[in-house]
Amino acid sequence: MSAVSEREAMEFDVVVVGAGPAGLAAAIRLKQLAPDATVCVVEKGSEVGAHILSGAVIETRALDELIPDWRKRGAPLNTPATEDRMLFLTETRSYRVPMLGTVMPHMSNHGNYIVSLGEVCRWLGGQAEALGVEIYPGFAAAELLDEDGRIAGVATGDMGVTREGERGPNFAPGMELRATYTLFGEGCRGSLAKQLMARFDLRQGVDPQTYGLGIKELWEIPASKHRPGLVQHSFGWPLDRATYGGSWLYHFGENLVSYGFVVGLDYANTWLSPFDEMQRLKTHPSVRQHLEGGKRLSYGARALSEGGLQSVPRLSFPGGALLGDSAGFLNVPKIKGTHTAMKSGMLAAEAVADALANGRPAEPRSYTRRVRQSWLWTELRDVRNVRPSFAKFGTLGGALYSGFDAMVLRGRAPWTMRHRHADNEVLDSAAGSPPIAYPRPDNKLTFDRLSSVYLSNTNHEENQPVHLRLRDPQRWRSVNWDLYRSPESRYCPAAVYEAVDTEAGDANGPRLQINAQNCVHCKTCDIKDPTQNIDWATPEGGGGPNYPGGM
């Protein structure tokens, strides 16, 4: 199927995979330091920003360093965060956490901006192109070029392959993008980063990565209700005390509200449906009052890395390095990964520029040292115990521990809590999980999955191989169905997985239907499948969501 021999190739000094904050910051920094270096960025979204899904309240620390005059250059950071609220919810009430800045200093957003991260990336893309970076959206890096013990670049996927894997009439072979150094900024759970970790054993000696799934809606609300700059977070209801997660709600832009919900993918109850939790949370007065009378404009979902420092793998390998969320540089208690992703990209670029100028050694080793000497490392070190404390003590215990950690220990605890299990290992069986009854959508405030996915503008060319593969198709029945009753049909936020023919009398027995064209590339199935039987591969380039401005 692959067209190795007829593939064209192009040489660059550096190839960057992924036009997120990490990849674009790396490309820009590189051109600042080595203007003559040839730098190419590939992005699987149909345009830069099309696949970016975030909150987002961002810190400008990395941006200030990268492009000090970003205000003058019209960066789309227009809504300063002005008011912080943290709510603890019960089913009917909400309690505001007092003295937020002291008890949870990481939740203070003074000086930060509420943005559409997709728009910020489009702007960063323009800045990169102005410096001579070549950006190619609509092309996924599908394959590592693994030669003589090092990564020599990537190849984009073939286009025009039919569902059966044959060459269709419009077949166009992929292209080899060869480079001295390849930087992987694929974001959380990168499909090539996953291969790299196995290939070079990058996770040796570190904790398993843990994840959360974030599901988001963009709303336009009546001007009379809009309070630009308001940042509200909640924890507690509707999740039980053993499950980590909470909501965000940000007022920004022109009458826009970003609302969303994150749940830790170490949840145990197989009946839990992150999508339905996010829907029912909107019926709580503390959220309803903001959205009622408004209109939902867009929808999407994306996983985020929650392991923190304990889970950061080895960062470089012969031929390249991991950046941003692909390495797991997210500050979990802050739920902020943009500034850290950008900083890691900049540090990798500095290491690579240095290597390019000094004999081009196979591995840009100084990257790790640069990271350890930077504020990025100190920042993540100080919060390293917060997320594991929730896994250990539950919601309230975790919140108490975090306050204690922040106020008394100031992040300098002499211990480091560990992540003992990967998220796929902790799901309870259907028989052992208490069922959850979710309310039906009212189609005004709450919605079903399909009408939601529709608003992600996702699309995949229909006649192409399914990009979600079961390593062992038989196992779905014996494990996913018999033991867990198809958890993928609940955790997938895009209704990709459907258990069909489940009635007792159905001759074919229950089987899994995969509606791959709905996929929004959140990567949850690749993470949470109990036996890691689902493998997410890049579909034909340009496929996937098309998140509009504002998302």
Next chain:
Amino acid sequence: MKLLVPVKRVVDYNVKVRVKADGSGVETAGVKMSMNPFDEIAVEEAVRLKEKGAATEIVAVSIGVQQCQETLRTALAMGADRAVLVLTEESPEPLAVAKLLRALVDREQPGMVIMGKQAIDDDMNATGQMLAGLLGWAQGTFASKVELSDGVATVTREVDGGLETVALTLPAIITADLRLNEPRYASLPNIMKARKKPLETIAPGDLGVDVTPRLTTLRVAEPPVRQSGVKVGSVAELVAKLRAEAKVI
């Protein structure tokens, strides 16, 4: 023979369009834009004619804002040889577009203009016909098949209830319908090569055309939400409902 292929930058067909809160138009800020699908078909047809040896040069033209350059680059990556951008502040009305194209035809002297039958944003379906009128050329609209021989284009047209075949003496205008062909991908190597192909930018004034709008948009509104259906128990109930509620009989 030289071919002229006009291409328009429109909101991508995957995007669910949204009317601006003030009803002045459709939201395009931060929305993914791409080449009008019917224009892709027109480019493909031109490239196939060139590959068959029936054409020697393909000139792609776009009229609109600076970002139309991206649309032109796509046409170049698909196989056009060079591109012209007529830079305007917004997308002009069909008559102004047709006048600009006439001026370009005078300048470029193509043997044929192949264009999409309509743009999916305003569905006007007028520019090709207007251009044919202004030039006094033959037109083959809604083409699902084009064959060339000895200065004659034989065009199969999709008309109500069937197919019509017309013979046009060149020079002529052809507007592409959906079934004319399936456009190729703009492959990555070709996109890279397209960066080096010539792209010229000119102003409407250079062509002596005034693009001031003549139409006024009063209001843009979303279509009414479809009401959910009801199940009727009997034919009598259906008739009663059609008469009393739907008022159609």
